[in-house]
Amino acid sequence: GENVEQHPSTLSVQEGDSAVIKCTYSDSASNYFPWYKQELGKGPQLIIDIRSNVGEKKDQRIAVTLNKTAKHFSLHITETQPEDSAVYFCAAANQAGTALIFGKGTTLSVSS
């Protein structure tokens, strides 16, 4: 079945710096890759997603890139702010499209 690896598990940056989180997936048939932000005690919040017919997508300070050949995708956050501090999860849809397979998460800490 599909497997998603996520790195790093923790990431500490200074306010204003950029943060990059990387994920790899195993099933070449996957075609949908969302990213979620989870704050303490809350449910995951969809922040950006990308489909396999696109190589890059941007939304203000957040961007996602996808390399289908290498089977990896990355989240880029520019000009980080303290409120960006949270756990970020990448995911890949399984081949049937009936489930999301999640990475283990990255705890991002932005210090001012």
Place this chain on the structure above:
Amino acid sequence: NAGVMQNPRHLVRRRGQEARLRCSPMKGHSHVYWYRQLPEEGLKFMVYLQKENIIDESGMPKERFSAEFPKEGPSILRIQQVVRGDSAAYFCASSQDLKGDEQFFGPGTRLTVL
């Protein structure tokens, strides 16, 4: 426009009791997914349902766990004879489209088994 709703938010059960978790999808969404999150772990898929049908239950434990999404009312995840290992956060998500794209998550139910 209300998001995905889950209740209760916190549930405490003793070993051997039953736990019932409820999920109301976003308005206009007819696809519901249940995930489990253990401490310090990512989310693990359990089951995918459409109205009155279980489509994919490949992530459900074979025993004690069941799910339903009736024609009327919320989706229910039922855990019978709970054990301490069932303690986790259980999240429900819903989507509008087929194929499970753009899943929106609820706030979760945190189950504690004493």
